[in-house]
Amino acid sequence: MFEVLTTEQMYEADRRTIEAGTSGDVLMENAGASVVAEIVSRWTTRAATVLCGPGNNGGDGFVIARLLRNAGWSVRLGLLGDVEKLTGDAALNAGRWEGAVERLSPALLVGADLVVDCLFGAGLARPIEGDLASLVQAVNDSGVPVVAVDVPSGVDGNSGEVRGISVKANVTVTFCRPKPGHYLLPGRILCGQVIVRDIGIADQTIRDIRPMLVCNEPGVWRAGINWPGVDGHKYHRGHLLVIGGATMTGAGRLVARAARRAGAGLLTVVAEPASLSVYAADSPGIMTAPIATLDDLLKDCRHNALVIGPGFGVGDETCSRIITLLHYCRCTVLDADALTSFAEQPSTLFFAIQGPTVLTPHEGEFARLFPDIEGDKLSRARAAAKRSGATVLIKGADTVVAAPDGRAAINTIDAPWLATAGSGDVLAGIIGGLMAQGMEMFDAACMGAWLHARAGGDIGPGLIAEDIPHHLPVLLGQLWRGVPK
């Protein structure tokens, strides 16, 4: 149940379910009932205003109004347009509503203790403008709690982008599976708490549609973890090379700590001789080697993975170093300066990527490397992965991971505490450590992003980057014991 559906896939799932014998009327009744169940579990009986649009999202609203009134609530309902113009299941449910159908206006908010937003769902086709935009603004200004049905009206379900203006909800109840817009910014914030409710669409129907997007949860990549066997040996757990900077040694040290905590069997920091003692002093468990020996190290296939970029420095020398490295087709994580260095010649980098490679840009680095790729984060990550041949992880509150073959995952954990110096270096290290152990690059990037976010959420206020590697044994221990699912 990790799938995320595009709105088109959701329509297709509805269509197939109806074709298989469950009527649209039943689906709409289930949808409305599931929203009411969420409402009554949160609020005692009170006055609600249901705002309905002209499509099936509005149809859900008529079901909700009826069921809330049956439960003893005082309900007002406002409709955009004429009730006579409704069609299909929306018209059917308008016919079942015994209360008044009022014209949409801010007056509907007077005396309301709860607003149910059923203006637009998957069918949002253009920006919300004019009087409707004023109404949405009035809802947001009212301070009255809002439950949004499917998506907050104005949020594009596929991209999370706002078209014109959007309702800001406290809770969003969506059906069957989440949509990208529930997790991508700014939709993620406008949704409030996201609740996904079953409305009678079979899991097999969803599998048949073959969604390529998932929530980044352990069930997605758990099977790809290479836990050491009883007879495990450090040489079975990979040997990661961390290419450290000559002066900005903190970044490389964080990478190394994180990679070792993630399970890399052996780790060598490769850097200018003058800085090696700094790296060595940080952790007795690492090895060090002068950067002049890097080529020789890479000729030894036991050095199976490397991380380069954090604190390494931007420039042509970094570029040529990376082009040479990539030639060896080791599992590679390119982060920070490794990405920025190719701003003038990104295609040179993409041409050189042949082996399993993960790029971990933040938004600024992404824009430097892929200046022409625009749109929402998910589409951009996918386009970048396709172009570069690497797995691309775009960092942020809504971290997205995309593989060149089109698979993608979105982080669902909120961890604002991760917005601190060095946090990205730790992420690169975790992913490098997982790849060193033989984990496939997309799985490693997803698991790395999950561990990182989960650590951020667990540690909370006061987090510094050094805390994250320290917390990994707790999370890995939980995963090893089979929790969370």
Ligand SMILES: NC(=O)C1=CN([C@@H]2O[C@H](COP(=O)(O)OP(=O)(O)OC[C@H]3O[C@@H](n4cnc5c(N)ncnc54)[C@H](O)[C@@H]3O)[C@@H](O)[C@H]2O)[C@@H](O)CC1
């Ligand atoms: N069988 C189904 O398809 C089910 C659908 N359900 C609900 O149906 C929704 C999708 O219904 P629809 O496809 O009818 O789409 P919507 O109800 O989201 O909106 C479509 C209507 O809004 C109008 N519209 C779109 N953008 C507008 C704008 N900016 N300003 C003014 N008017 C605008 C369109 O012209 C159209 O009349 C889902 O979000 C969900 O809530 C649920 O009842 C579950 C079952």
Ligand SMILES: [K+]
């Ligand atoms: K809505």
